[in-house]
Amino acid sequence: MKIPIKKGFLGNQRRITMMMDLSSTCDILCKQCFRTVLIPKSAKVSTDQIGILEREVFPYIDRLALSCTGEPLTLRNFKEGLKAAKRAGVPFIRIQSNGTHLSEEMSEFLIDEGLTHLGISLDGATKETFETVRNGAHWDEVIGNIRTFTRLRRERQSSSPSLCLNFTLMKENAEEAVSFIPFAVGLGADSVSFSHLILESWEMKDWSLLYDAPRMNALLADLREEAKKYNIPSHIPADVPDNIIPFDGQLIEDVPTHSGPCSAAEEDWMFMLPNGDIFACGNLQDQGPLGNVFQTPLKEIWLGARNQNFRRNALNGCVEGCDHCKIFASSADPSHEMSYLARRLTSRAAAEMDFESVHRRREPSSSAQTAPAHS
Numbered sequence: 001m002k003i004p005i006k007k008g009f010l011g012n013q014r015r016i017t018m019m020m021d022l023s024s025t026c027d028i029l030c031k032q033c034f035r036t037v038l039i040p041k042s043a044k045v046s047t048d049q050i051g052i053l054e055r056e057v058f059p060y061i062d063r064l065a066l067s068c069t070g071e072p073l074t075l076r077n078f079k080e081g082l083k084a085a086k087r088a089g090v091p092f093i094r095i096q097s098n099g100t101h102l103s104e105e106m107s108e109f110l111i112d113e114g115l116t117h118l119g120i121s122l123d124g125a126t127k128e129t130f131e132t133v134r135n136g137a138h139w140d141e142v143i144g145n146i147r148t149f150t151r152l153r154r155e156r157q158s159s160s161p162s163l164c165l166n167f168t169l170m171k172e173n174a175e176e177a178v179s180f181i182p183f184a185v186g187l188g189a190d191s192v193s194f195s196h197l198i199l200e201s202w203e204m205k206d207w208s209l210l211y212d213a214p215r216m217n218a219l220l221a222d223l224r225e226e227a228k229k230y231n232i233p234s235h236i237p238a239d240v241p242d243n244i245i246p247f248d249g250q251l252i253e254d255v256p257t258h259s260g261p262c263s264a265a266e267e268d269w270m271f272m273l274p275n276g277d278i279f280a281c282g283n284l285q286d287q288g289p290l291g292n293v294f295q296t297p298l299k300e301i302w303l304g305a306r307n308q309n310f311r312r313n314a315l316n317g318c319v320e321g322c323d324h325c326k327i328f329a330s331s332a333d334p335s336h337e338m339s340y341l342a343r344r345l346t347s348r349a350a351a352e353m354d355f356e357s358v359h360r361r362r363e364p365s366s367s368a369q370t371a372p373a374h375s
């Protein structure tokens with residue numbers, strides 16, 4: 001049996017990996033983004049609340065994603081958020097951005113302020129594809145911003161923030177995926193990351209390469225070879241099986257117990273919405289928050305029975321509510337279509353997720369006994 005829970009938390013020890021956004025918003029609308037079907041409830045961390053994070057949350061954080069589901073660089077309080085995390089001594093801070101607001105002045109700020117890692121999503125190697133997928137973003141502007149960033153970093157003889165360029169694989173951009181690697185090298189990227197398309201709506205199935213395993217796996221092999229050729233660190237997802245068992249449309253009524261690895265427990269994750277609600281993992285939002293960091297000290301939330309039980313059970317390989325968590329699904333059950341579908345498309349429990357507006361989904365099949373994931 002595994003050790004139930006690591007000891008010594010909240011002594012002098014930092015151990016939490018925190019994933020959060022300072023705001024629920026984004027300035028563009030990419031065609032594959034969950035925002036095309038769901039609108040997150042509007043929320044923004046205020047300047048006073050950044051003070052609370054600095055005093056009561058950041059001191060316990062080892063690794064911080066200061067943005068993960070929204071766009072950080074458009075936010076007025078982004079700089080204050082980063083400064084607060086630095087003042088609180090967080091050793092590793094990353095952001096994920098669409099690059100539209102990566103101005104020269106912002107690049108200088110990120111480099112000088114000591115951001116650890118910058119991820120920028122491009123999803124294409126040409127203007128045409130980029131602007132088709134990244135609706136509202138302008139290729140010349142974003143590529144110019146990246147060039148300015150890498151130039152400034154060179155001039156300062158700094159290796160941080162490290163730069164990763166991201167690419168979500170789909171039919172629209174597949175032909176540019178291999179050339180994306182030398183393109184990223186030319187831009188001065190330190191790494192590249194490719195990911196399978198998560199199907200956020202039934203329409204997205206038409207864009208997915210998952211159902212054409214020979215083509216997808218040949219592409220993945222080419223990507224691995226190209227990354228090796230250019231000697232650039234890369235994240236390239238695992239091959240897909242050649243017959244994915246289709247999801248039959250039957251919503252999961254009782255979210256089953258998951259047996260298997262759980263990164264959230266093993267790496268001490270916490271996920272925070274911009275309203276301060278906190279969860280053990282972003283995939284557990286339908287179960288309701290463990291607490292709110294603007295009302296209850298993080299230490300109290302961590303030591304609370306729900307959080308402790310979740311972690312104890314998960315470390316012992318048994319957690320409830322993670323019906324097909326994307327973190328393990330691709331390796332645990334890649335042959336099932338559910339692995340590639342957004343969670344709410346398969347689970348009635350996801351109807352509890354706190355979204356402001358939801359477009360009703362198209363049913364996967366007329367015979368399936370389904371109900372709208374949100375109604």
Ligand SMILES: C[S@@+](CC[C@H](N)C(=O)[O-])C[C@H]1O[C@@H](n2cnc3c(N)ncnc32)[C@H](O)[C@@H]1O
Nearest residue numbers: 032033068069070071096097098121166197198
């Ligand atoms: C939701 S975005 C938020 C951060 C930032 N706005 C950006 O675009 O990088 C985080 C990452 O998810 C990726 N993404 C969006 N929709 C996706 C999907 N359906 N499947 C896989 N990745 C997706 C984006 O391309 C981006 O790399």
Ligand code: SF4
Nearest residue numbers: 026028029030033098
């Ligand atoms: S930039 Fe990021 S958050 Fe915004 S729509 Fe695109 S993928 Fe979604």
